[in-house]
Amino acid sequence: MQWLELLQSKAAELGRRQVEADLGVSKTTLSQVLNSKYPGNLENIQRLVLETYTHQMVQCPILEEISAKRCHSEQIRPFSASNPQRVALFRACQTCPNNRSKRP
Numbered sequence: 001m002q003w004l005e006l007l008q009s010k011a012a013e014l015g016r017r018q019v020e021a022d023l024g025v026s027k028t029t030l031s032q033v034l035n036s037k038y039p040g041n042l043e044n045i046q047r048l049v050l051e052t053y054t055h056q057m058v059q060c061p062i063l064e065e066i067s068a069k070r071c072h073s074e075q076i077r078p079f080s081a082s083n084p085q086r087v088a089l090f091r092a093c094q095t096c097p098n099n100r101s102k103r104p
Contacts, residue, residue: 003046006053008034023048061092071098 011019011034020030025048032038033045050056056068062085063074075093080086093099 003049004033007045007049010049010053022052058098060089060098061096062088068098072100075099075101 007019010022011030014022016027016030020027023030023045025033025045029038029040029045033042038045051068051072057065058068058071060066060071060074063070066074074089075098077086077089079090
């Protein structure tokens with residue numbers, strides 16, 4: 001579990017509050033993960049840690065190579081018909097293999 005070691009080192013380096021903010025998780029969630037008592041899906045936490053702290057890159061059909069973190073932030077942005085790039089991104093995200101909501 002290299003991602004867990006990375007999470008532990010970031011919590012020690014940056015402090016738990018900063019890691020909670022970086023990952024967008026609650027104090028309870030972070031505490032449970034760090035203490036190996038998290039009852040939820042660790043794959044989701046692993047993905048957040050790796051996206052946030054390893055700078056993974058993915059191929060976007062519209063923006064080309066972007067960070068996985070930016071990919072996720074583009075996925076969750078609301079549709080906006082006033083911006084042609086947002087329209088193209090919204091359409092492309094619907095069938096993109098990087099779209100989290102399409103994963104099993």
